[in-house]
Amino acid sequence: DGGITQSPKYLFRKEGQNVTLSCEQNLNHDAMYWYRQDPGQGLRLIYYSQIVNDFQKGDIAEGYSVSREKKESFPLTVTSAQKNPTAFYLCASKLGNGANVLTFGAGSRLTVL
Amino acid sequence: DQQVKQNSPSLSVQEGRISILNCDYTNSMFDYFLWYKKYPAEGPTFLISISSIKDKNEDGRFTVFLNKSAKHLSLHIVPSQPGDSAVYFCAAGQGQAGTALIFGKGTTLSVSS
Numbered sequence: 001d002g003g004i005t006q007s008p009k010y011l012f013r014k015e016g017q018n019v020t021l022s023c024e025q026n027l028n029h030d031a032m033y034w035y036r037q038d039p040g041q042g043l044r045l046i047y048y049s050q051i052v053n054d055f056q057k058g059d060i061a062e063g064y065s066v067s068r069e070k071k072e073s074f075p076l077t078v079t080s081a082q083k084n085p086t087a088f089y090l091c092a093s094k095l096g097n098g099a100n101v102l103t104f105g106a107g108s109r110l111t112v113l
Numbered sequence: 114d115q116q117v118k119q120n121s122p123s124l125s126v127q128e129g130r131i132s133i134l135n136c137d138y139t140n141s142m143f144d145y146f147l148w149y150k151k152y153p154a155e156g157p158t159f160l161i162s163i164s165s166i167k168d169k170n171e172d173g174r175f176t177v178f179l180n181k182s183a184k185h186l187s188l189h190i191v192p193s194q195p196g197d198s199a200v201y202f203c204a205a206g207q208g209q210a211g212t213a214l215i216f217g218k219g220t221t222l223s224v225s226s
Contacts, residue, residue, distance in 0.1 A: 004156075033213055040122070042202060042218035043157070058213060090156055100145045100206060102214055104156030 002027045004105035006091050011110050021076045021108045023091035030096035032074035036060065037088040049074055050096070078110060086112045116140045117205050119217035128226045132190040136203030136217055139184065143205040147214070148177060148188045151200045161188070193224045
């Protein structure tokens, strides 16, 4: 079955450490996205990529970095510069321009101790 | 400033009755709108969408209404079932612009039996 796989599901990190969240899709989608969910805040856009080797900042990109070396993969690194990294992170993808529906992964919960 | 607003954080209805979830937007360039349903610790799942050229779209128990002049849309669920209890997100986008979906903060629906 096609879909989006996010790993790990749960992750704990100490303050000052960088951590990378994995997102892999086998839907042959062109565009990929990272959102963050906090209680009462809805889904806020961190970064998105419409094609390989290209990506754009979203509304809350500070303290995060991404890469898009392969069509299938869009990893997100939460750096030590992110002041409030504890959150639920969601990866999504869609076919490309003209396609409207985002397909989401199951999410990764990051907790900073 | 929020471009997509869901002003009711929560809604409680009885099983079998109608649930009406509301969403307002400010950007007149949005040309399609979607509703997503989300359970805790899971990714959102697509529910129903509507193009800006329509004023109604129906899929089973779910109907979305769009009032462009008021920049308002609503999701009707009839009849409501306990399994509908979840967080519902309204989202808006510009199809050909290649930009990401903008989400509201969500409304938590509780359906009691």
